[in-house]
Amino acid sequence: MTRRLEVVRGAEIAVALRAALAGGPAVLPAAPGADPQGLPGTVEQRIALVVETSGSTGGPKRVALSADALLASAAASESALGGPGQWVLALPTHYIAGLNVLVRSFAAGVDPVELEGGPFTAARFVDAARRLGIPERLVALVPAQLATLLDDRNALTELRRFQAVLVGGQATPATLAAQAADAGVRLVRSYGSSETSGGCVYDGRPVGGATVRVEDGEVWLGGPSLAEGYLGDPGLTAERFVMHGGARWFRTADGGSLRDGMLTVTGRRDDVLISGGVKVALAEIERVLREQPGLQDAVVVAAPDPRWGETPVAFTAGYADTQAAIAAVGAELGAAARPARLVHLDALPELPSGKPDRRALAELARG
Incomplete structure (x- = not known):
């Protein structure tokens, strides 16, 4: 059994997603101006949503999700956040975090309130918050948005009234979490990905039926919200979705540790950083930089950032027009891929093999 797959954009996404959850055509939400290529006309009947996301090489991955997985995620979130509420939709609906707000709203039977008038600002958030119709208020943000709201008096006043402020998309800087707590904001840190229907670990603990294990230092996630796999890529599906101990798991490629049921994520095990909720492949940044005159040796590493979570920092022993290269x-x-700094060194540190010592450069970037 199959069903049709449709590409939808903008205001069409909410209507099409609701229909997909009820058994209508499957949907792939596309960013404005994007034109997804190579899509099949139909997908397996159990697939309701396809989310396009970046891989570690910068190429697109298409995560296939069932209605059951999405609704299981919504139910787990509702229980963990203290019951149903009305959401402010502050995230794009071609990303899983924004799509989750829609699914949770459908499940709760309460329409979300969307920011109006353009990009995210504190003023637009305040306007949306004041249009909420019930006292049970919820919002999902990325850390950069949270930082913007904490720095605005009117936005902070509204934010304190929320039942929960869900923050995900990347590691939330500890200083930002502390600032929110000191300001009286009920912050819930979320961890997950498109492959798990979004966040399935809140403040280090799995929610609903989600499960967590750490194998050889890699975080594995399981439970009813797992994706079916990657559309049109059985090899990658078999690599990342595995059976172990009679259960199905998603291998996240994140490093982490588990102690007394509490998960601590230590960072990516590949070369992808997440800045402002957007995945950025370091190899792709290097490729572009190395195409610029004088930057054939450029090396890019990730550095922590108090606002964006992580940002790329580039190093070179050459000379170039820094601003033009960035x-x-x-x-x-x-x-999100623009290097925060392009640092000129007399010589790049090297390993005995002659390759750049990325660990040493990462230490320099953190300093």
Whole structure:
């Protein structure tokens, strides 16, 4: 059995997703201006949603999710956050975090309130918060949005009235979490990905039927919210979704540890960083930089950032027009990929093999 797969955008996404959850055509929400290529006309009947996300090489992955997985995620979130409420929709609905707000709203039977008028700002958040119709208020944010609201007096006043403020998309800086707590904001830190229907671990503990294990230092996630796999990529599906101990698991490629049931995520085990909720492949940044005159040796590492979670930092022993090089990265890969700094060294540190010592450069970037 199959069903049709449709690409939807903008205001069409909510209507099409609701229909997909009820058995209508499956949907792939696309970003404005995006034109997904190579899609099949139909997918297996159990697939309701396909989410396009970046891989470690920068190429797209298409995560296939069932209605059961999405609704299981919504039920787990509702229980963990203290019951149903009305959501402010502050995230794009072609990302899993924004789509989750829609699914949770459908499950609760309460329409979300969307920010109006353009990009996220404190003023637009305040306007949306004041249009909420019930006292049980919820919002999902990425850390950069939270930082913006904490720095605005009117936004902070509204934020304190929320039943929960769910923050995910990347590791939330400890200083930002402390600032929120000191300000009286009920912050809930979420961990998950498109492959788990979004966040399935809140404040280090799995919610609903989610399960967590750590194998050889890698975080594995299980439970009813797991994706079916990657559309059109059985090899990657078999690599990342595995059976172990009679259960199915998603191998996250994140490092972490588990102690007394509490998960601590230590960072990516591959070369992808997440800045402002957007995945950025370090290899792709290096590729663009190395195409610029004088930067053939450029190396890019991730550095912690108090606002964005992580940002790329580039190193070179060459000489180039720094601003032009950074602008070239932004033009090809997007704003999140722009290096925060392009550092010139007399010589790049090397391993005995002659390859760049990325660990040493990461230490320099953190300093």
